[in-house]
Amino acid sequence: MTSAPRPGSGWWQRRLDIASLRRSMLDREMPSGLTWWHTLGSATLTVFLLQAVTGAVLAMYYAPSPDHAYESIRYLEGQVHLGRVLRGVHNWGASAMVVLALLHMVRVFSFGAYKYPREANWVVGVGLLGLVMAFGFTGYLLPWDQRAYWATQVGTSIAGTVPGVGGAVAVLLRGGTQLGAETLTRFYALHVLWLPAAIIGLIGLHLVMIVRQGIAAPPRVLEEAAPARTDADDYAAHYDKTVGRAKRGGPRFWPDIIAKDAVVSLLTVAVIVGLAMVEGAPLEAPADPTDTSYVPLPEWYFLPFYQLLKLVPGSMESTVAVGIPAFLALTLLGLPFFDRSSRRHLRGRPLALAGLVAVLGGSALLLGAALGEIAPPSESPSGVALSSVERAGRATFQRQCAGCHVVGDEGGEEGPELTDIGTRHGSAWLHSFIENPQRFHPESEMSSFGPPTLSHQEIEEVARYLTTLRGPRGQTLPMAIADTFPEPSTPVR
Ligand code: HEC
Structure with missing residues (x-):
């Protein structure tokens, strides 16, 4: 009994003439x-x-x-x-x-x-x-x-x-x-x-x-x-x-x-x-x-x-x-x-x-x-180099927030200046605040930016961007973050 032919190089050679293909493609002489x-x-x-x-x-x-x-x-x-x-x-x-x-x-x-x-x-x-x-x-x-x-x-x-x-x-x-x-x-x-x-x-x-x-x-x-x-x-x-x-x-x-x-x-x-x-x-x-x-x-x-x-x-x-x-x-x-x-x-x-x-x-x-x-600046006004997440946050900030907040020397006056906000708050606090300011300051004039206005991802990006704001360029302010959050029982509006 003879075994069936296995596909090896001979098998392909008989069908496709691999050798001449190899000669013309791979064995080519080069100058x-x-x-x-x-x-x-x-x-x-x-x-x-x-x-x-x-x-x-x-x-x-x-x-x-x-x-x-x-x-x-x-x-x-x-x-x-x-x-x-x-x-x-x-x-x-x-x-x-x-x-x-x-x-x-x-x-x-x-x-x-x-x-x-x-x-x-x-x-x-x-x-x-x-x-x-x-x-x-x-x-x-x-x-x-x-x-x-x-x-x-x-x-x-x-x-x-x-x-x-x-x-x-x-x-x-x-x-x-x-x-x-x-x-x-x-x-x-x-x-x-x-x-x-x-x-x-x-x-x-x-x-x-x-x-x-x-x-x-x-x-x-x-x-x-x-x-x-x-x-x-x-x-x-x-x-x-x-x-x-x-x-x-x-x-x-x-x-x-x-x-x-x-x-x-x-x-x-x-x-x-x-x-x-x-x-x-x-x-x-x-x-x-x-x-x-x-x-x-x-x-x-x-x-x-x-x-x-x-x-x-x-x-x-x-x-x-x-x-x-x-x-x-x-x-x-x-x-x-x-x-x-x-x-x-x-x-x-x-x-x-x-x-x-x-x-x-x-x-x-x-x-x-x-x-x-x-060249669009790839650093925050404080001179911190921005990651792509923080850059996305900056874009959202410029669209949604710059009308009321000064950063560096641009922005509106209605809210407090945020040029050094990163020395005072961490990103978790900022995230919760942006999502619903009234939970922190019931009288706040800043509206809530939670969904559907901004998605959680966008809020997070903005919060991360804000943490890079640590005072005017060239100035080193002390970090003084002591974030307190409202009691969980506070009704969320
Ligand atoms: C309509 C104007 C207005 C807009 C738009 C606005 N804010 Fe505000 N924001 C205020 C005012 C007024 C305050 C101060 C009242 C308060 O602290 O609740 C404030 C406070 C804050 C604070 C707290 C500052 C501190 O020192 O405690 C942060 C952080 C902040 N805003 C971030 C943002 C971000 C981020 C956006 C955009 C998503 C934004 N704001 C959009 C008016 C605005």
């Missing part, structure tokens, strides 16, 4: 001289996978409607085990994607790796960068808090300034003339269905081309004895010969290159998770479409552009709003087709170097200016 800069592409891919997984889990808790979106995120952060970290990872991962994709692009640009034969793959890469930004823009709205609402309001109005089609584009994005429920479902569908489908398609294409064409050999190797231009008749032959030489005795994709990629990818993920655990993701007060005093801020990677728009005179604004992105996109897309010199290293390309310095330097200056102007 020598690859640097750590060459790991940025795979790190971007790793973060994309991280975003896909965390996004899929977030979608299990998220409710894409203006009535429930904000609450569903509060629930996730407050009640779901590791919910805060999960959202933090997705938030920091989004920024990491942009940083890594840009750095990867700068590397490809600086090594002239977009030149023959990789022109098409550069174009795919530019498309991928556009999709990453579209993910950022659509994802920003989903928490439906103040910054989400107002930043999207500004973003969609900028789209609306495009001459001719602008109005139609804005209506298409918003799902109507106003930003509302339609906008949210539309952005959600874009963020979780359309954009992922598009990006998976382009990533697939990008990878297929990378496997077919291999990684570009170092610039110095490709430049040696090269014809002056990449569209010269003999360039292709020169290229094949040099690449063949560069690969001889070079590293293999598996395990040499993969190991280096894995180090950088793991480090990146560790940094993202670390930031998520320490910082979490921002969440402000729920969106209030009537609060036109709110100063909206886009995600940081749109800030240089936002700052630029602030600098140009009003009459030029729509020209710049449309002109600059269009110019950048066309330049990037056209780059491999008009730059056909065979020089690859940035050292031999003064114009390219000047362009890169101008774009990166200009963006950095604008970003710096923008951050300097609008």
Whole structure:
């Protein structure tokens, strides 16, 4: 009696020819001289996978409607085990994607790796960068808090300034003339269905081309004895010969290159998770479409552009709003087709170097200016650094309480100043007081903020924020907390 064949490598080999797959995918020869800069592409891919997984889990808790979106995120952060970290990872991962994709692009640009034969793959890469930004823009709205609402309001109005089609584009994005429920479902569908489908398609294409064409050999190797231009008749032959030489005795994709990629990818993920655990993701007060005093801020990677728009005179604004992105996109897309010199290293390309310095330097200056102007203080008026819970409490305080109470040098006069309240009361006392002041002072003119006005979670956040108020900045007051609570028999009104 013969035993049934067990699925082993022979079993798969006969059916799928694993060996040749392995040869073409893993045993690929790579040119020598690859640097750590060459790991940025795979790190971007790793973060994309991280975003896909965390996004899929977030979608299990998220409710894409203006009535429930904000609450569903509060629930996730407050009640779901590791919910805060999960959202933090997705938030920091989004920024990491942009940083890594840009750095990867700068590397490809600086090594002239977009030149023959990789022109098409550069174009795919530019498309991928556009999709990453579209993910950022659509994802920003989903928490439906103040910054989400107002930043999207500004973003969609900028789209609306495009001459001719602008109005139609804005209506298409918003799902109507106003930003509302339609906008949210539309952005959600874009963020979780359309954009992922598009990006998976382009990533697939990008990878297929990378496997077919291999990684570009170092610039110095490709430049040696090269014809002056990449569209010269003999360039292709020169290229094949040099690449063949560069690969001889070079590293293999598996395990040499993969190991280096894995180090950088793991480090990146560790940094993202670390930031998520320490910082979490921002969440402000729920969106209030009537609060036109709110100063909206886009995600940081749109800030240089936002700052630029602030600098140009009003009459030029729509020209710049449309002109600059269009110019950048066309330049990037056209780059491999008009730059056909065979020089690859940035050292031999003064114009390219000047362009890169101008774009990166200009963006950095604008970003710096923008951050300097609008950095929201992340410490209390007493100079205590605030956690995300305390920051949420500060937001609620500014909405509900600042009208009657002075903190620092802002606020209304009706109630007592609270700048040093944290030296006199602990958070438990503050929580009970805010919930029902009349239990403590029957004549109190302060109304009760217990549910339904504020939820217990919000009261707790406000109470925690108040404990950070320990007198004016730079002054150290003695702590004198001796909290007394009313008798339990006191009727609760
Ligand atoms: C309508 C005006 C008004 C609003 C709004 C208001 N308060 Fe008050 N608050 C008062 C007045 C008046 C007092 C003093 C009377 C008392 O102590 O009961 C007071 C007292 C307090 C005290 C006690 C101060 C002390 O030194 O014992 C705290 C703490 C406090 N408020 C916090 C808050 C918080 C937090 C909010 C927002 C959730 C808030 N207040 C909203 C008017 C207001």
